[in-house]
Each structure stands twice: as C-alpha cells, then as structure tokens.
Amino acid sequence: MTDRYAVIGNPIAHSKSPAIHGAFAAQTHQHMDYGRILGNPDDFAGDVRSFVAAGGRGLNVTVPFKEQAWALLADHSSRAQAAGAVNTIIVLDGGLLRGDNTDGVGLLRDLTRNHGFAPARKRMLLLGAGGAARGVLQPLLDSGPAELVIANRTADKARGLADALRAGTNGNLHGCGLDALAGRRFDLIINATSSGLDGDVPDIPDDCLADDGWAYDMLYADSTTPFCRWAVEHGAARALDGLGMLVEQAAESFFLWRGVRPLTAPVMEMLRGGG
Ligand code: ATR
Numbered sequence: 001m002t003d004r005y006a007v008i009g010n011p012i013a014h015s016k017s018p019a020i021h022g023a024f025a026a027q028t029h030q031h032m033d034y035g036r037i038l039g040n041p042d043d044f045a046g047d048v049r050s051f052v053a054a055g056g057r058g059l060n061v062t063v064p065f066k067e068q069a070w071a072l073l074a075d076h077s078s079r080a081q082a083a084g085a086v087n088t089i090i091v092l093d094g095g096l097l098r099g100d101n102t103d104g105v106g107l108l109r110d111l112t113r114n115h116g117f118a119p120a121r122k123r124m125l126l127l128g129a130g131g132a133a134r135g136v137l138q139p140l141l142d143s144g145p146a147e148l149v150i151a152n153r154t155a156d157k158a159r160g161l162a163d164a165l166r167a168g169t170n171g172n173l174h175g176c177g178l179d180a181l182a183g184r185r186f187d188l189i190i191n192a193t194s195s196g197l198d199g200d201v202p203d204i205p206d207d208c209l210a211d212d213g214w215a216y217d218m219l220y221a222d223s224t225t226p227f228c229r230w231a232v233e234h235g236a237a238r239a240l241d242g243l244g245m246l247v248e249q250a251a252e253s254f255f256l257w258r259g260v261r262p263l264t265a266p267v268m269e270m271l272r273g274g275g
Contacts, residue, residue, distance in 0.1 A: 004055055005257065008037040008047060009062035016271060017060050020250045023270060024262035032057075032258070044068045052091055058257045059089040060250070066101075066131055073099040082138035082165075085131050088253040100256055103132075104139030106249025107190075107218070112143075114244050114264070117188065117214060119143035125186040126150045127202045128193035129157035129175070132218055136192065137165060145188075147172045151181055153193075153202065178203050185210040191217045191227040201230045209234050218242040244268060 007017040013036070021034040037059075039047050044065050051059060061069040069086035070076065077100040080086050086099035111117040124145045126133055129152035140148055152158035155177030162175030187210050193202050196219040209215065215231030220243040224232075231239035247264045255261050 001055070003032045003057045004035070004051075005032055005058045005060075006035040006037045006051060006056065007060040007062060008039045008044075008051075008065060010039045010041055010064065012036045012038045012062070015062065016246065017062075017250060019271070020247055020267055021254060023267045024251065024254045027266070028258070028260045028262050030258050030260065039065055045072050048072065048089065048097070052095060052097070057091050058253070060253055061087050061089060063131075066135070069099060073097050075099065077101065079104060079138065083135040085135050087135070087249065088256060090256055100253075101135060102249040102252035102256070103135040103245070104137075105252050106245045106247075107136045107216070108139050108143060109248040109252075110240070110244035111188075111214075111216060114248070114268075115238065115240060117238075119145055119188070121146045122187040123185065123210070124148045125181070125184075125189045125208065127178075127189065127191045127204065128152055129154070129161050130192070130194065132194070133192035134161060136190070136218075137161065140190075141165065141169060141173060145172065147174065149181075149184070149186070150175045151178050151202075151204070153178055155180070181205050181208050184208055186213060188214045188216065189231070191215070191219065194219075196221070196226045199226055201226045206234060209236055211235075212237045214238045214240070216240045216242075216245075218245060220246060243271060247271070 007015050018034050025032050066085035075098045080099045080101040083101040088100040090098045122145050150158040158175035162173050166173050215236040217225045217227040219225050220241045225241050228239040247268050251264050
C-alpha cells in the first residue's frame with residue numbers, strides 16, 4: 001500500500017508542500033502519496049486523529065496550527081521543544097505520534113550550505129517575536145553568533161522570548177523594540193514578521209544593515225518580497241527570500257519520514273520556474 005502524508009493548515013490551497021514532496025518522492029523512488037488538508041480551527045486534534053485512523057504516516061503542520069500541534073503531542077524532539085511548535089508529525093509504528101520542528105534547520109541549511117553564509121561571530125538581528133521567530137531562535141543561537149538581537153514592534157514580546165532562552169546562552173541574546181535599533185549595525189537581518197503579507201516592512205532604521213550585510217526574508221512570494229526590496233535598496237550584499245528555507249525544511253521532514261535525503265537544488269529550480 002502507498003504510504004500517505006499530507007500538509008495541514010488553514011488556508012491550504014496555495015501550499016507548495018505537495019509539489020515539493022511529490023518531487024522528492026519521484027527523485028528518490030519512494031512510493032508515497034502527499035496531499036493537503038484544510039484544517040478545522042476548532043478541531044485540529046480531530047483532523048489529526050482522522051488522518052492517522054485512515055492510515056496516514058506523517059503530517060506537515062503549517063499556519064495556524066503549529067503551536068496547537070505542539071500542545072496536542074506528548075512526544076517532542078528537542079528542537080520542537082525549544083520552538084514550542086511542531087511543523088512535522090511522525091506516525092510511529094503502533095500509531096504513536098512524535099512532533100518535530102524542521103523550520104530552524106531549514107533556515108540554517110539554506111543560509112549556510114546553499115548560499116555560503118558563515119554565521120559564527122556574526123551580529124544577527126531577528127525581526128518578529130511570533131511563532132515564526134520562535135521556531136528558528138534556538139538553531140540561530142546554536143550557530144555561534146557574536147550576538148542575536150530579537151526586535152519586535154511590541155517590545156515586551158521580544159524581551160519575553162529573549163528572557164526565556166537566555167539561561168542557555170553566554171549573554172549574547174537580547175530582546176528589544178524596533179525603536180531601540182537606532183545606531184546598531186548587523187551582519188544578518190532575518191525577517192520573521194508577517195508584515196510582508198500586508199505588503200509592509202518593519203519600521204527599522206535605514207542604516208542598520210552593516211557593509212556586506214545579508215538580509216533573509218522567511219516569507220517567499222512569486223515576486224520580490226517587500227523586505228527583500230527594502231534590503232536591496234539599503235545596500236544588502238545578499239537579499240534572500242524564504243523559498244530555500246521552505247524546501248530545506250521539507251527535505252528534513254522527508255528524511256525523518258523516509259530515512260532518505262533528497263536533493264533540494266533541483267526542486268528549488270522547479271519552484272522558481274526553471275525546471
Ligand atoms: P507568525 O506565526 O507568522 O510569527 P504571529 O505569531 O501572529 O505570526 O506574529 C507576527 C509577528 O509579525 C509579530 O512579531 C508581529 O509584531 P507584534 O508582536 O508587534 O504584533 C509582527 N508584525 C506583523 N505585522 C507587522 C508590521 N507591519 N511591522 C512590524 N511587525 C509586524
């Protein structure tokens with residue numbers, strides 16, 4: 001029987017995950033089927049139960065269910081635990097469910113392996129303090145930056161996130177409001193806010209990107225995202241959108257389910273319209 005997988009979210013119609021996993025399966029000759037599920041905001045647990053009862057082997061979880069998925073499951077990987085969010089559910093033999101989170105590793109792999117960014121001793125700025133920011137915080141810290149500043153429109157949320165994680169750091173993690181960034185310079189600015197969905201950019205100083213600084217927008221779109229446009233206009237050495245992260249987090253989920261690592265470059269090229 002063909003193993004079944006799916007992505008669950010709401011909305012879900014425009015998810016690229018079925019195309020990505022379909023391409024991975026074809027490339028690695030895995031017999032699997034990957035669909036999409038429009039999750040019920042009032043009964044996420046019921047949707048997961050039905051999928052598993054019908055023989056499902058794994059789920060990707062996307063907006064707005066990642067935190068609910070974390071709360072639903074008892075068994076988490078350490079990276080899901082650190083994120084407080086689950087983007088990958090693995091159905092173990094016997095029907096037990098394990099929650100993992102591949103978003104952070106996806107971001108780091110895209111930055112470092114695909115684009116050659118060297119994170120050690122860099123000054124990093126993470127914009128946003130919602131679920132997207134929390135999902136990547138621990139892997140960013142683990143990459144050895146000189147400092148990691150979380151800045152958010154609502155300053156208290158950024159301070160809260162930094163306070164929660166500071167115990168395990170060497171004092172290089174700080175949280176603040178966007179208005180506290182005046183005079184600061186960063187080698188890497190990551191946009192984890194949802195501002196781009198409204199065509200907007202966080203209100204940050206014009207000169208907070210260092211010479212040769214990089215910008216990474218966790219959002220992706222068919223055309224240049226507002227934050228990438230801002231970055232190019234403000235002298236970024238590189239301005240990357242989140243398509244690479246999307247494909248890399250999917251590859252890590254695929255590996256967790258199937259034990260096989262697909263090549264990501266051809267799939268990125270396919271999604272960019274080149275393949
Ligand atoms: P997600 O799960 O995508 O992180 P979220 O938890 O709703 O979604 O968080 C959205 C983040 O984007 C928040 O950090 C939010 O800032 P506030 O906490 O101040 O609301 C940020 N955000 C959304 N629109 C923004 C804008 N126009 N400018 C700056 N930050 C914005």
